[in-house]
Amino acid sequence: MSGDKYDLIVVGSGFAGSVTALSLLETCKAQKKPGRVVIVESGKDGERCGASRWTSAYLRLDKDNNLDPARIDEMDRVSQGLHNRDYCAKMYVEVPKTMAYLLEHGVKINHHVS
């Protein structure tokens, strides 16, 4: 790797890092440009690492794959008002776009009523 050149160096192979790498490579492919990405991971070889390894991928969506507004109220309640409301508002806007991306990439969603 020493001396090699990359378009992107991603630190961490969790969801954030993996999707960042995928996104860059998809953009390069769409633009018919070569793209070289390296993902650097400090975890054990051959094992999934970080929080992404443990998630049950419970996404708290409504039936239309929007972030359930009750989730924001829940955050308010469990954090006793200490959570970042701007962050939640941003998530509310970004979740439908993210869900569209995941569905386009073949991710299957199971809706459970709880």
Ligand SMILES: Cc1cc2nc3c(=O)[nH]c(=O)nc-3n(C[C@H](O)[C@H](O)[C@H](O)COP(=O)(O)OP(=O)(O)OC[C@H]3O[C@@H](n4cnc5c(N)ncnc54)[C@H](O)[C@@H]3O)c2cc1C
């Ligand atoms: C038990 C559990 C249950 C969860 N359940 C849910 C759920 O139901 N629904 C939900 O939406 N979210 C859930 N989450 C949260 C979700 O898993 C995380 O928000 C998400 O996985 C974070 O992804 P990430 O890529 O940002 O971080 P991570 O997956 O933690 O990835 C970071 C990576 O960076 C690596 N790294 C760190 N430092 C370095 C370094 N210096 N050099 C190289 N590599 C480094 C780490 O080893 C790791 O692999 C859960 C989390 C846990 C722990």
